[in-house]
Amino acid sequence: MNSDLVGVRPADDLAPAVALFRGLADPTRLAILRRLADGERRVVDLTTALGLAQSTVSAHLACLRDCGLVAGRPEGRQMFYGLARPELMDLLGVAEQLLAAAGEAVALCPTYGCAADGGQ
Template sequence: MTMTTPPGDADRVKLAPAAALFRSLGDPARLVIVRRLALGEARVMDLVEQLGLAQSTVSKHLACLRECGLVDSRPVGRASVFTLTQPSLIGLLAAAETVLAATGDAVALCPTYGAPGGVDE
């Protein structure tokens, strides 16, 4: 007996990688790192100074982005220089900004995914 997957389940399976991509970008610190790397390569120290994040935070989020295949690094002396592996992320972020501009505060006020206290927090 062969089991078939209902159409809705098949769609969820097909969209699982896209959902994982969006979850990988779902942290503001990772987004700011990706946005900065869209301008060009950077060392952890550069990101710490430019973004005002703790070194441990930057390192943790770079590791996540690397595991997702979104950034890569190469050694330069004793440091590692990070780059985006997927330049199309720049277009994805631009499209997200367009959607956010069109929806106004709706996403920020969403009870499930918005900021805990709304846009003012």
């Protein structure tokens, strides 16, 4: 690839963005982030709200924490999780606007759309 082309970036420059969007590509992690957008939550709060096992929620929180998107705050014997980067909600808000405009095309994408995952 010719790096002299305007707007073309080497793949290494895109690696952090690719990692971010892969981290956000999981429905459970997005559901957790939506809950945390409303304020801090404990694992038990998230398991109840999402109907998921504690181990599943904990694993996804660990992923989000490792990515620097979620932070934990201990209080006594409990840990409260919240957004480490509030601007993440701005990104998700823009994504919702984009989906409102192009949602049908995204849903019909043969690689990543609803048809590709069996309509899930």
